[in-house]
Amino acid sequence: MRLDRMWPTVVVAIAIGLAGCQSGPESTVKRDDPATQRDDAARVHTELGQKYMQQGKLELALEKLNKALQFNPDYVDAHTVIAVLYESINDMPKAEEHYRRAAQLKPKSGAENNNYGRFLCMQGKYAEGQEYFARALADPFYQTPALAMGNAGTCLAKAGKNEEAEKMLRQALAVNPNDAEALLALGTILYGKGEYMNARAFVQRFESLAPPRPDALMLGRNIELRLGNASGASEYSRRLLRGFPNSAEAKTLSSQG
Numbered sequence: 001m002r003l004d005r006m007w008p009t010v011v012v013a014i015a016i017g018l019a020g021c022q023s024g025p026e027s028t029v030k031r032d033d034p035a036t037q038r039d040d041a042a043r044v045h046t047e048l049g050q051k052y053m054q055q056g057k058l059e060l061a062l063e064k065l066n067k068a069l070q071f072n073p074d075y076v077d078a079h080t081v082i083a084v085l086y087e088s089i090n091d092m093p094k095a096e097e098h099y100r101r102a103a104q105l106k107p108k109s110g111a112e113n114n115n116y117g118r119f120l121c122m123q124g125k126y127a128e129g130q131e132y133f134a135r136a137l138a139d140p141f142y143q144t145p146a147l148a149m150g151n152a153g154t155c156l157a158k159a160g161k162n163e164e165a166e167k168m169l170r171q172a173l174a175v176n177p178n179d180a181e182a183l184l185a186l187g188t189i190l191y192g193k194g195e196y197m198n199a200r201a202f203v204q205r206f207e208s209l210a211p212p213r214p215d216a217l218m219l220g221r222n223i224e225l226r227l228g229n230a231s232g233a234s235e236y237s238r239r240l241l242r243g244f245p246n247s248a249e250a251k252t253l254s255s256q257g
Contacts, residue, residue: 001118001121001122001150001151001154001155001181002118002147002150002151002181003084003114003115003118004110004111004112004114004115004144004147038071038072039071039072039075041068041071041072042068042069042071042072042075042078043068043075043077044068045064045065045067045068045071045078046064046065046068046075046077046078046081048061048064049061049062049063049064049065049068049078049081049082049085050081052064053081053084053085053088058085058088058089061085062082062085065078065081065082065085066082069082074105076102076105076106076112079098079099079101079102079105080098080099080102080112080115082094082098083095083096083097083098083099083102083115083119086098087119092123095119096119096120096123099115099116099119100116102115102116103115103116103132103135107135108135108138108139109136109139109142110136110137110139110141110142110143110144110145110148111136111142111144113132113133113135113136113139113148114132114133114136114142114144114147114148114151116132117129117130117131117132117133117135117136117148117151117152117155118151118155120132121151121154121155121158124158126155126156126158126159127159129152129155130152130155130156133148133149133151133152133155134152136148137149137152145175146172146173146175146176146179146182147172147179149168149169149171149172149175149182150168150169150172150179150181150182150185152168153165153166153167153168153169153171153172153182153185153186154169154181154182154185156168157169157185157188157189162189162192162193165185165189166186166189166190169182169185169186169189170186173186178209180206180209180210183202183203183205183206183209184202184203184206184210184215184216184219186202187199187200187201187202187203187206187219187223188219190202191219191222191223191226196223196226196227197227199219199223200220200223200224200227203216203219203220203223207220212239212243212244213244214240214244214247214248214249214250215249217236217239217240217243217244217249218236218240218249218252218253220232220236221233221236221237221240221253224236237253240253241253241254
């Protein structure tokens with residue numbers, strides 16, 4: 001399942017103390033306002049935090065993001081980015097705290113509700129996650145509704161509600177036919193139903209849009225076995241073992257001989 005992206009990383013070339021040094025009387029008045037200066041400082045530190053995250057400098061990133069929240073404890077983007085960071089280092093209580101706070105600060109926002117719903121589902125809180133996906137989809141200005149639909153469908157599948165999951169995933173694909181994650185999730189459901197030809201079609205569509213990954217290769221191999229295509233299954237196995245030798249799927253395959 002996927003997060004909504006926050007924004008492109010901005011390389012900040014000026015010191016925060018210079019934020020008020022813009023030309024023109026109107027901009028100067030705005031920049032001199034203490035609340036605006038706090039917002040600017042929070043934004044800059046958040047952007048720096050995201051930049052450091054992308055570089056793998058997580059300690060520096062955490063420092064900048066905490067600084068952003070010191071300037072403005074209600075800066076939503078800082079809560080979102082720091083939640084992603086905490087999730088990446090497996091500090092789930094802290095991650096949940098900040099995902100939840102972002103959703104509280106923007107209770108009608110599609111992106112923030114989708115992000116929190118995704119996190120809740122990953123923690124096995126399926127019903128609660130669905131509540132936040134519903135809030136995300138109720139946002140008339142939400143720019144990526146297929147993302148929340150796909151996440152909701154995947155969450156329903158994890159909860160064992162495959163019929164509802166299939167319906168939601170098909171809705172996601174009706175909005176965005178190139179949603180690779182929804183294609184793979186639907187292929188997995190169809191495989192479980194024994195609809196192997198249809199499952200193959202969705203896996204092939206996924207492969208045309210996304211780079212190889214272990215779960216998709218294992219699914220492709222299993223589908224080909226069910227269809228009696230030994231050579232196709234062997235090719236998937238070869239790609240899995242060669243490309244992802246340390247994956248759980250490769251270890252499972254190796255243990256089967």
